[in-house]
Every structure is written in structure tokens, then in C-alpha cells.
Amino acid sequence: FPKTMLFDYEKDFHMMNNIADEKPEIVKKGVELLEVWHKNMMQDKSTKIDPMETVLKEGGPFHTRGIIKYYLNRLKESGRGDMVKDILDRKELYD
Incomplete structure (x- = not known):
């Protein structure tokens, strides 16, 4: 990115x-x-606590909260499926 x-x-x-x-x-x-x-x-x-830790405890980036499955599908459908593994390997909570 x-x-x-x-x-x-x-x-x-x-x-x-x-x-x-x-x-x-x-x-x-x-x-x-x-x-x-x-x-x-x-x-x-x-x-x-670093503020970033607070964001992660709150569920990670706002744009993916509660919709990570849809977000990952959107990445795949839009030709960015190579990003999915990296996202899933992160330690943030998404749901």
C-alpha cells in the first residue's frame, strides 16, 4: 500500500x-x-496504552467491523484477492 x-x-x-x-x-x-x-x-x-491498541481492541479498522467476510469477498471480486491472506494473518479482531 x-x-x-x-x-x-x-x-x-x-x-x-x-x-x-x-x-x-x-x-x-x-x-x-x-x-x-x-x-x-x-x-x-x-x-x-498506545491509541492504536485501543482501536484494535475496539474491533480494528472501522470500515471492516462486522463485515470482514464481505470485505474479503469484495477484494477477491475486484482482483485484489492476493491481499486476503495478509489481512487474515494480522492479529486484529474483525468481527
Whole structure:
């Protein structure tokens, strides 16, 4: 995968067209928001858990929650079946 990806979810529901290079201002703003969020989360003295661990415990990436079987089928149907094994080998919880 490219290091940075950006999709227009309303026009490209299946996230097939990476528009990160076309919209650098949105990418920059997104990175800034993530950096602020991460900094704030890591400064929270009530927990020593990395925010990414929290996301994984919540069920992994939002776009696959509860629909991993359909997502994997979509990857296969759209010519990206080679990604399925890598996804299944990850330790995230998807369902």
C-alpha cells in the first residue's frame, strides 16, 4: 500500500481511487489531526496504552467491523484477492 491514502467515500465507496496526490491540503490536515490526537492520547496519564491498541481492541479498522467476510469477498471480486491472506494473518479482531 502507498504510505498515504485518501479516498472520496461518497464518490468512491469501494475506495479504489487513491486521491492523496490530488488533495495534498486534505492529507496535510488529516496528518495534523492525527498527530494532535496521538499526542493528546499519549499524554493521558490514566493509561499507558498506545491509541492504536485501543482501536484494535475496539474491533480494528472501522470500515471492516462486522463485515470482514464481505470485505474479503469484495477484494477477491475486484482482483485484489492476493491481499486476503495478509489481512487474515494480522492479529486484529474483525468481527
